[in-house]
Amino acid sequence: MKIKLTNFKAPKNTRMGRFILNSMNISHRSIYRMCLKHTPFSGEERKIIDIGCGGGRMIHTLLKKYPQATVYGIDISDASVSKSLDYNKQAVSEGRCIVTMGNANCLPYEDEFFDLITATETVMFWDPIDDSLREVLRCMKQGAYFVIGIEAGSKKQSRFWSKIVEGMHPYDAEFMEQHLKDVGFSDVKVFRKNMYACLVSRKLYRN
Secondary structure, eight states: OOBOGGGTSSOOSSHHHHHHHHHHHHHTHHHHHHHHHTOOOOOTTOEEEEESOTTSHHHHHHHHHOTTSEEEEEESOHHHHHHHHHHTHHHHHTTSEEEEEOBTTBOOSOTTOEEEEEEESOGGGOSSHHHHHHHHHHHEEEEEEEEEEESOOSHHHHHHHHHHBTTOOOOOHHHHHHHHHHHTOEEEEEEEETTEEEEEEEOOOOO
16 A cells, blocks of 8 residues: 555645654754755855755754855645744744745745755655756756755665655656756766765856
């Protein structure tokens, strides 16, 4: 039996949904650290967003690493938005953290708004993937970074998880690398550690 899509793509405000959000905050810590290790970004007086922010742990990590930055979060789940706001309530009260409900296919931000965009354990639910990647690119400033973290980094792992989790697309690291390049991202780099993969790319205008 497959795990229900809504338990992971859009956790609901139920006992199971809250359990999943808490579990994400714990189980995804290693991939958050891996992604930030490979992010060459100063974070001074900048705007950052975590797309698919889930339980808010990545937002918390970004706030800690970049204390001068304003960190945004967006998620399609109202339960995720509530959890992220509560998890980062001090930064919210200080005006350093802003979390809203929304979809990666239609981001509610101006062109060239962000200096750094992260998306960890979420791109496998983006469909169509290229539309979401173009939206990310639109919202990035010139020279900004986009950092993707995925646990199912290989084709074998991606196929395995896509069979278990309903609605999860088997986007492995090679697939994501090619599609990032296809929609216009530059300087795409792939880093691996055990089952994890981290992709770091930039928005650089071509002459």
